[in-house]
Amino acid sequence: MVPGGEGTVPGWGTIPRMLRDQAARHPGLTVIIDGDVRLSLAELRARAAVVAKGLIALGVELGDRVAIWGPNDVHWAVGAYGIWDAGAVIVPLSSRYKGIEAAEVLRRTGASVLIMGHNLDGAPPFADLLASAAGPPRQTGRGENGEDAEPGAGRPFSGLPELLHAITPEGVGRPGMLRPSRVLAAGEWISDDTAEERALAVRPDDLCEIMSTSGTTGTPKGVMLDHGQIVRGYWDWAEIVTLREGDRYPVIAPFAHGFGLNAGLLAGVMRGATLLPVKAFTPAVLRELVHDGRITVLAGAPPLFHRLLDEMDFAGHSVRVAICGAAAVPAELVRRLLLEAGLERVINAYGLMEGTVVSMTRAGDPVEVIAASTGRPVPGIEVKIVNDDGKPVAAGERGEILQRGYGVMRGYWGEPGRTAEVIENGWLRTGDIGTLDAQGNLSVVDRKKELFIVNGFNVSPAEVESLLLHHGDLAQAAVVGVPDERSGEAGRAYVVPRPGSAIDPAEIISWARGNMASYKVPRQVIVVDALPVNANGKTDKRLLRARAAEEARG
DSSP: OEEOSSSEEOTTOSHHHHHHHHHHHOTTOEEEEETTEEEEHHHHHHHHHHHHHHHHHTTOOTTOEEEEEOOSSHHHHHHHHHHHHTTOEEEEEOTTOOHHHHHHHHHHHTOSEEEEOOOOTTSOOHHHHHHHHHOOOBOOOBOTTSSBSSTTBTSSSTTOTTOOEEEOOTTOOOTTOBOHHHHHHHHTTSOHHHHHHHHHHOOTTSEEEEEEEOOSSSSOEEEEEEHHHHHHHHHHHHHHHTOOTTOEEEEOSOTTSHIIIIIIIIHHHHHTOEEEEOSSOOHHHHHHHHHTSOOOEEEOOHHHHHHHHHHSOOTTOOOOEEEOOSSOOOHHHHHIIIIISOOSEEEOEEEETTTEEEEEOOTTOOHHHHHHOOOEEOTTEEEEEEOTTSOBOOTTOOEEEEEEETTSOSEETTOHHHHHHHEETTEEEEEEEEEEOTTOOEEEEEESSSOEEETTEEEOHHHHHHHHTTSTTEEEEEEEEEEETTTEEEEEEEEEEOTTOOOOHHHHHHHHHHHSOGGGSOSEEEEOSOOOBOTTSSBOHHHHHHHHHHHHHO
16 A cells, blocks of 8 residues: 555556456446446456457557547447556547547557547548548558558558557448457457456556647647556545545546546546546536436536536535536635535646646635635645746745646657656646645646636647648638637637638638637637737737737727
């Protein structure tokens, strides 16, 4: 057992060992309900092992990257645990991604296998989205030494030569791709002993996931996290949240997001809660979860809880814990959830992909602490606030939040230079601005980076700008975040047309909806003759943000 401050962390060390121990202790406990499908811990372990055998049959080795692309459902959950059982590193792709975005992540991480689920009703299959950006398979024969005559030949997508296998759902067959039944049949040739040896060979310091996070250079970064830190971090998170056996916990955040995967799919299995994956969130889904789903734990941004209180009959609910996870939560909202709705706990927390869980409020904290701070650091994590010179500031003074401890990422995949920019002597520079009060409560007051947050998703202006420039009529693009009542913040794009091109802002927004995740799509597009520049010749984002604020006031 490892001391954990709030309790103790079981000595599993890895996700495969955790799953085996939980399945042995509570085999019949239902951990996932997806429509008519109910999966017990024993069934999850058995199905994950079958997936692992199929991946091993495809040649997946320890440390290989396997990507998974689909909405929250039981297939995603089983696939994730199967990837971990095979000793591979999961590379989640957002179900909101379009082909350009997915291809970039696959290319950057060198994923050798891609598992695809069904897209939402009415949306194109993921295989078709990717083929539009990375090219369909190209069969050209072999060279003199038996190798592919051209790069990409014999691969499911010609523009992704390192992707050896793509698995499509049954009924969505595409040339060069595999059906799940064929992969599972191949896995029958792998013995149970071989698969079990592979799962138990995984070590706590082996990577378990590479999570995409928005950056400021136009290309998302791949955050490397290992089994030991993820198991410890989300055991402690679940301990503070009081997630437990018997809880019914809807996972609204996408499994491809760090919160949905780790604080949802992983924490739920570790604690024996019943998970209800939510494929697509709507107000109707929320009403059903509260009234018919008998949910007991609910996580979301403050607007979700405002809607819950203002628009729905909250009588007779079973919710006991609300997890808000925002820089600031209105004190009145906290009071209403505790007094009007009768919840036992309202929790605020702070974390980031590069640093796992950083701080959380605790039981007994007054409303003012929950509303104005993200609580104290979790066990094993240190936090300090520094000025621009890297010197610690006094209590209550603003500065950049630095974090040190087991939760700090291993680095950015394939980018040691960018890793060195944010980690020095074990301290992670979060890029967030905050304060620490005399009791050690951390408040996040601003972002040093240009990122803005749309419905809980970090959005990198540089990434959106890079995607917009795939539109053939744009010469330049600059994106800033602006306040928005519906989503907290939204993107506003200032674009310069290419010579001879006439730009329709509505058409640009429509194009963006077809080529990038919905939360990245600018809410407004403003056509300008030129972008303002600073003394270094770079786009002056400060001036654009001031212009956006002035336009909003107007």
